[in-house]
Amino acid sequence: MASHEAPPEAATTRIFHCRLIPPRPDFAFTMTDAERELMSRHADYLRAKLRDGIMILAGPVADPAGPWGLLILRAGSEAEARAVTDGDPVARSGRGFRYEILPMISTIM
Template sequence: HGSGWERVLGWLGDFLSKETGAKPMSVFHCRMIPPRPDFAFTLTEEERALMNAHADYLRGLLHDGTMMLAGPVADPAGPWGLLILRVGTEAEAEAVTDGDPVARSGRGFRYEILPMLSTIM
């Protein structure tokens, strides 16, 4: 019984998306890894400006409904960025992360993208 409603509602959502012609969406966990473990504590002014452009980019994703959540994670090994996307495919998630100013900067930022097996929203 623990996951019964999740399954039923998932089936219902799939059915309705087919009926309305809506494209099925998936959720992806995107981990933005900075160029060095102490990045969050040692930003240069140029890197701070880049992070402001990154934040503006994420705000646009939130506004258009692509991004569900984003923020820095306080990992003892070194902070990293979390980005939760709702898109149709992993290729679309890659396109979103590739478009991020930090990824385009050539400064050593990279994303790891993992699909979520299921979500509770």
């Protein structure tokens, strides 16, 4: 394969922008100890997805309306991306977190 050709898996892989909306706008500044521990499990989960090659990047976004989490995923379908976000400890916690998932139309990587 020439160096300018995309790897075979690229044809079936899509990139997804996932926005993690916290339970309250000031969450990043008012976390309880239990919420900090939950966020630690969330970070561990995402690090595992990075090692698996599913996650491209993640981190908090300094939105003036209130910080939220950005997660960029590599997945074969929106259902696969949803399975990743549904497996996140924050999404499973019942504490009011939710993900919005949007497919990227195109990417430059």
